Amino acid sequence: MASSSPTGKRKREEEEEEQSPSSSKWRARRTEETYSSKLIQALRLVRAAAAAGTTTTTSSSTRSRDVRDAADRALAAAARGRSRWSRAILARRRTTLLRARLHHPVPIPMAGSSSSNQRHQQNHEEVEKAKVLGRLVPGCRKLPFPALLAEVSDYIAALEMQVRAMTALAQALSTASSSPS
Amino acid sequence: MSSRRSRSRQSGSSRITEEQISDLVSKLQDLLPEARLQSNARVPSARVLQETCNYIRSLHREVDDLSERLSELLATSDMSSAQEAIIRSLLM
Numbered sequence: 118m119a120s121s122s123p124t125g126k127r128k129r130e131e132e133e134e135e136q137s138p139s140s141s142k143w144r145a146r147r148t149e150e151t152y153s154s155k156l157i158q159a160l161r162l163v164r165a166a167a168a169a170g171t172t173t174t175t176s177s178s179t180r181s182r183d184v185r186d187a188a189d190r191a192l193a194a195a196a197r198g199r200s201r202w203s204r205a206i207l208a209r210r211r212t213t214l215l216r217a218r219l220h221h222p223v224p225i226p227m228a229g230s231s232s233s234n235q236r237h238q239q240n241h242e243e244v245e246k247a248k249v250l251g252r253l254v255p256g257c258r259k260l261p262f263p264a265l266l267a268e269v270s271d272y273i274a275a276l277e278m279q280v281r282a283m284t285a286l287a288q289a290l291s292t293a294s295s296s297p298s
Numbered sequence: 299m300s301s302r303r304s305r306s307r308q309s310g311s312s313r314i315t316e317e318q319i320s321d322l323v324s325k326l327q328d329l330l331p332e333a334r335l336q337s338n339a340r341v342p343s344a345r346v347l348q349e350t351c352n353y354i355r356s357l358h359r360e361v362d363d364l365s366e367r368l369s370e371l372l373a374t375s376d377m378s379s380a381q382e383a384i385i386r387s388l389l390m
Contacts, residue, residue: 160368273329274329283364
């Protein structure tokens, strides 16, 4: 079973990734490298788009929002469609606002203690906090509690990786610009 | 209403048990930065949920700040030397 060849190890890693969206993958170096590459490609596009348009009218807040969108899209892409929040980000960005409204899913009353399927005892405070949590994570407003918590763990691990990668990138860029060789 | 609740205490077929919930909540607690919550102490789940919300919000803020910083750097940086630095940082 244990293979010493590099292809065998990679295969085993891929198999592990296939099984479940384990949040430990967000801590893997390979994931961060993949994300950084995707991010750089996206940022190049943002930069090109900004240069093509009239740079005087592009406000700094628009530019930073474009960067944020590119970073989020790259993060969602790195998730490889295995989490609800990542699919929500990709769906949200691709469509226009009008189409997004048309495709808005019919709210299924599953979350919260009002549903008859919820057997656990949740007090009111927990339910309220879970709702707030559901609003913070993309695409998770109507999720039942266990699914929501699973999404949250994955989302937090992904966000932490996003911060690490963007910090490293910002440092690399600022070193490059401050010391032109 | 009461019959539904008594059924839940007995039934083994309910998909979502209280044990599962507390298990998930404790896993969530492990994710939070240790400075905020002692990982060994038993923390009420409402507190864990609150801290999780706060943590996600702070992560969002960090990403926003980084996006702003990156957008400024993108506008002013020389692309070729930036590319070198980026490749170098990826290889490290």
